[in-house]
Amino acid sequence: MFSSGLHDLVVDWGSLYANHAAIRTVVLFAHIGGLVTAAGAAVTADRGILRAMRLDARERAAQLDAIERTHRVVLTGLVFIAISGPLLFASDVDAFLHSRLFWTKMTLVALLVINGAVLTAAERRAASGDAGAWPALQLTAIASIALWSLITLCGAALPNIG
Amino acid sequence: MTPLHLDGCDRRDFLKCAATTMSLAAFGLGDLHAAGLPVAFGEGIAAASEIRYPVPAADGVTIDRKNQVIVVRYQQHLYAFNLACPHENTALKWLPKDFRFQCPKHQSRYQPNGTFIDGRATRNMDRLGVRLDDNMLVVDVNKFYKSDKDSTGWAAATVAL
Numbered sequence: 001m002f003s004s005g006l007h008d009l010v011v012d013w014g015s016l017y018a019n020h021a022a023i024r025t026v027v028l029f030a031h032i033g034g035l036v037t038a039a040g041a042a043v044t045a046d047r048g049i050l051r052a053m054r055l056d057a058r059e060r061a062a063q064l065d066a067i068e069r070t071h072r073v074v075l076t077g078l079v080f081i082a083i084s085g086p087l088l089f090a091s092d093v094d095a096f097l098h099s100r101l102f103w104t105k106m107t108l109v110a111l112l113v114i115n116g117a118v119l120t121a122a123e124r125r126a127a128s129g130d131a132g133a134w135p136a137l138q139l140t141a142i143a144s145i146a147l148w149s150l151i152t153l154c155g156a157a158l159p160n161i162g
Numbered sequence: 163m164t165p166l167h168l169d170g171c172d173r174r175d176f177l178k179c180a181a182t183t184m185s186l187a188a189f190g191l192g193d194l195h196a197a198g199l200p201v202a203f204g205e206g207i208a209a210a211s212e213i214r215y216p217v218p219a220a221d222g223v224t225i226d227r228k229n230q231v232i233v234v235r236y237q238q239h240l241y242a243f244n245l246a247c248p249h250e251n252t253a254l255k256w257l258p259k260d261f262r263f264q265c266p267k268h269q270s271r272y273q274p275n276g277t278f279i280d281g282r283a284t285r286n287m288d289r290l291g292v293r294l295d296d297n298m299l300v301v302d303v304n305k306f307y308k309s310d311k312d313s314t315g316w317a318a319a320t321v322a323l
Contacts, residue, residue, distance in 0.1 A: 015259040018269065092255050092266050094203065098227050159252060159267050 012088050017091040025090075030084035035155070038077025039148040042116075044140035045070040053138055064127050071120070082149075101161055105154035112147040115140050201225065201256045206233075211304040217297055217323075223256045223274070231258075231290065231301055232263075236274040240321040242290040242301040245274050248308070249283040263287065275320075278309075285310040289319035 018024055024030035045067045089096050096102045119140035125133035191290035203224045208229060218224065225232055230245040232254070245253050247265035254263045254272070262270040262279065270281025278286045291305025298319065305322040307316040 011259050014255075015257055016256075018260065018264050018266075021269075051174055093256060095223070095266065097254055160250075
């Protein structure tokens with residue numbers, strides 16, 4: 001009964017999405033807007049970390065404060081992505097299920113989340129005065145920039161390559 | 163969701179088909195059909211430029227992603243279409259509730275027989291050559307009919323049942 005209900009929901013949503021330009025626009029705006037917000041803030045913070053590598057301890061601490069304040073912005077963007085993503089997936093389940101590019105993108109998103117957890121853990125260690133945390137911060141900041149870029153590339157390629 | 167034929171599939175293909183089928187079943191998305199034509203996902207047997215499909219027992223839509231072919235049985239006729247939208251080559255999707263094909267990129271819409279309804283496309287869905295052979299539908303992917311270039315060929319690219 002549950003699977004039948006879910007199936008009906010997917011069919012109904014697919015039809016609703018296909019028939020209403022306003023709904024498509026809102027969902028896509030939430031997804032792209034979330035990406036711009038989260039990726040923009042994250043890449044800015046990542047660049048801040050890389051720049052802080054060349055600074056002294058006092059300036060690094062100030063930089064860490066600034067970076068910490070960006071987490072809320074990144075998380076807000078991710079919430080919009082997490083809500084709109086499944087809606088986009090449900091609008092064309094068959095196409096996405098069979099798309100290698102889609103699963104590549106999902107793998108990259110999973111890696112990004114893991115990388116984000118490692119980055120914030122290293123950031124906490126660095127804030128508590130552990131200088132040894134900075135190489136990990138540098139590595140995760142580079143990984144973060146690369147992952148956000150690749151995810152954006154996959155998202156752009158998805159409608160064209162499938 | 164079951165592939166039309168597993169003959170000729172290697173082990174990897176079979177496992178891929180099985181995994182997809184089980185995933186869809188787990189999520190309750192197998193056998194996607196509602197009111198209107200049921201949709202199935204399958205794979206024909208390809209040999210040279212021809213792909214063979216069992217003749218569908220009832221009206222319905224079969225999507226063969228591997229060979230980029232859509233097979234439709236509709237109002238006692240069989241059709242085979244290129245999966246790509248003639249506008250910008252995005253894979254078309256079937257909307258069972260709305261009883262039509264639609265391009266997810268620019269929303270061009272088509273009737274089950276491939277006739278263009280509205281949208282950015284400028285012609286009907288591209289048809290492929292079809293014939294019946296021993297109760298199998300044979301699709302010739304080298305015979306490609308575009309309605310704006312060869313309207314007679316396009317109209318004739320069907321098998322009446």
